[in-house]
Amino acid sequence: MNETPNPHIIDADTLTGGFRPIRRVVVALGSNLGDRVANLQGALNAVADTPDVEIVGVSPVYESSAVGGPEGSPDFLNAVVVVDSTLHARTLLERALAIEDAFGRVRTEPGAPRTLDVDLVVVGDKVIEEDDFVLPHPRAHERAFVVLPWASVDADGMIPGQGRVGDLACEVDTTTITRVDGLELRIE
Ligand SMILES: Nc1ncnc2c1ncn2[C@@H]1O[C@H](COP(=O)(O)OP(=O)(O)OP(=O)(O)O)[C@@H](O)[C@H]1O
Numbered sequence: 001m002n003e004t005p006n007p008h009i010i011d012a013d014t015l016t017g018g019f020r021p022i023r024r025v026v027v028a029l030g031s032n033l034g035d036r037v038a039n040l041q042g043a044l045n046a047v048a049d050t051p052d053v054e055i056v057g058v059s060p061v062y063e064s065s066a067v068g069g070p071e072g073s074p075d076f077l078n079a080v081v082v083v084d085s086t087l088h089a090r091t092l093l094e095r096a097l098a099i100e101d102a103f104g105r106v107r108t109e110p111g112a113p114r115t116l117d118v119d120l121v122v123v124g125d126k127v128i129e130e131d132d133f134v135l136p137h138p139r140a141h142e143r144a145f146v147v148l149p150w151a152s153v154d155a156d157g158m159i160p161g162q163g164r165v166g167d168l169a170c171e172v173d174t175t176t177i178t179r180v181d182g183l184e185l186r187i188e
């Protein structure tokens with residue numbers, strides 16, 4: 001449905017000039033190929049090194065069976081990074097894809113094992129529905145490997161249209177997911 005834009009609501013992604021509001025951004029990391037811990041740690045470093053991005057929280061690491069993907073796909077390690085940023089949503093997507101590439105991500109068939117997945121879960125309350133960019137991430141709310149780590153750092157975080165992450169964490173299928181004891185990603 002195409003709605004007439006409300007002229008009283010400012011869209012941060014259309015602003016030009018000096019002032020840009022800070023938005024809370026949630027980034028989901030995943031790896032099920034290669035040195036999974038090094039891949040997640042490297043991705044965190046790359047996020048932290050991004051200009052105009054400030055880390056607010058880093059979740060514990062969780063391990064779970066691959067959801068979807070080819071039979072016999074290796075298990076994933078996942079974590080969530082919560083940041084504040086003034087960057088445009090699309091600039092954040094470009095950065096996410098560049099970080100995946102830097103960690104040897106090879107794009108073959110959908111669901112194939114990958115060294116690194118960097119998904120934008122939410123960018124403030126921004127809603128985007130474009131061919132190559134959807135916000136909030138359309139599957140994040142039903143994924144234990146996103147909502148459990150996120151809820152562990154900010155249970156009051158919100159997915160626009162889906163609700164509070166602490167509540168979503170009580171609703172998702174947690175059959176195969178466990179927190180990895182004794183493993184913490186560090187901001188280096
Ligand atoms: N919110 C988003 N975050 C990251 N990528 C997105 C987002 N919305 C759309 N995309 C697009 O999705 C494309 C494919 O991403 P990818 O191959 O990582 O999907 P996937 O991880 O296999 O599946 P899923 O999207 O279910 O996590 C990217 O090239 C990107 O343009």
Ligand SMILES: Nc1nc2c(c(=O)[nH]1)N=C(CO)CN2
Nearest residue numbers: 030064065066067076117145
């Ligand atoms: N457990 C788990 N399963 C997945 C994951 C993931 O990060 N963790 N990512 C996918 C595509 O993004 C598909 N399936």
